[in-house]
Amino acid sequence: MGDRGNDTRDRLVDTALRLFREDGYQATTMRRIATEAGVSLGNAYYYFASKDDLVHELYLAVQREHRELARPRLRRGATLTENLRVALHTGIDVMAPYQGFGGSFLTVALPPSSPTSPFSAASAEARGQAIGLMREVVTSSRGRPSGALLDRLPTLLWLAYLGITLHWVTDSSPEQVRTRRLIDGVTPIITRLVRLARLPVGRRLVTDVGAVMDLVGAPAERVPVTR
Amino acid sequence: MGDRGNDTRDRLVDTALRLFREDGYQATTMRRIATEAGVSLGNAYYYFASKDDLVHELYLAVQREHRELARPRLRRGATLTENLRVALHTGIDVMAPYQGFGGSFLTVALPPSSPTSPFSAASAEARGQAIGLMREVVTSSRGRPSGALLDRLPTLLWLAYLGITLHWVTDSSPEQVRTRRLIDGVTPIITRLVRLARLPVGRRLVTDVGAVMDLVGAPAERVPVTR
């Protein structure tokens, strides 16, 4: 009992996430995290290899909350547009407190060296869950696509979500309304593209896009064989 | 004459870019840049506000070389697929020496705080030139699209280029063949989508995409009114 280790670890994560929210990335120093968590500086490094490692915790927390908040909001039988809209807006809602984090989010999240990278093997599970959420978006909606696209769509939607996140990070408009508008504008277009897949022209597009995804090794829902 | 200032500045840029190429971002310290350029540490900060400012120079150099290398390679009357392919591959060629730079490229290039950000006002001119290159790709190709799409396509292609760069950064495959394959796979798809714009279905898509771009304020070729 007592669980000295886990207690300290939890206290560090809580303190770090709070400071990240309140003061952003740069202004939150490792010394302050340690002090406010009531431990020494060196001790923080016993639990986390780097400051970026603490951002990884933030990444995981955001992801978890996104999933938990979005799933019950999906309506079985609603349009793809509507369910996708809900999922994307919920994502922005969850990330909102960290907008001040701004570019530093990417600074840490994107580089392939970091385990936070959406493409790294280390975050394969988190990525798989994100794609899984998109699969739920697809399967819970009416008018869902046929075979080939059904398999590809979750990953494609996840990529779209990544792009929207990229826009959000650089979005300095009040309340991030520009990103909100982007979501509202993009979702019907995606739905129209999905419908297009029923026509011969669309079917050919699906085939080609699928081929590229295989060739490049697009992330799948489960840990992919990176070779 | 003598141009003491410009000499020092040029020497700093040359040294920094060389060290970035040879040793990457992190291993290249401001102290080493200053020393190898034959000036004091403080002097480097007289010319460049930050280390990231030197990366901005790298960004500009890469952009300039991309443009200079790609333009003569475009063939008037070739297919859009072919010309776009050339432009994108040339981009990768130019960036290749900096692959080791890896994630740090984005680290510095993407955050909206940094003037290097593709979306910031500070890099509006560089961005405009990049979009301009894509415009040349479009106008030099045969079978170029009609009115509405003709205006939108350059920016859309630039966004595609951004996406491919994003993939390149995290591409650890030898010689970045995966990114090469991505380019070869994506360009014909883009061409097919452009052709689709002639049909009624496609025309409607173009209208909708254009509306979203206006709403969100997508970067234009010239400095946009960011509001």
Next chain:
DNA sequence: ACCTCCACTTGAACACGTTCAAGTGGAGGA
């Protein structure tokens, strides 16, 4: 010849992220 000005240069100093050798203390066995 002297002075004035200011673009340019310097190195010390600061706070930061990170590392590391040296502890500390409580659980479990003898």
Next chain:
DNA sequence: TCCTCCACTTGAACGTGTTCAAGTGGAGGT
């Protein structure tokens, strides 16, 4: 009770990016 072990904790120390008060020197006016 004492001993051993090791998960956990500590603070000093290193190299980094960045800032700043103090110079330096050459061009141009008198």
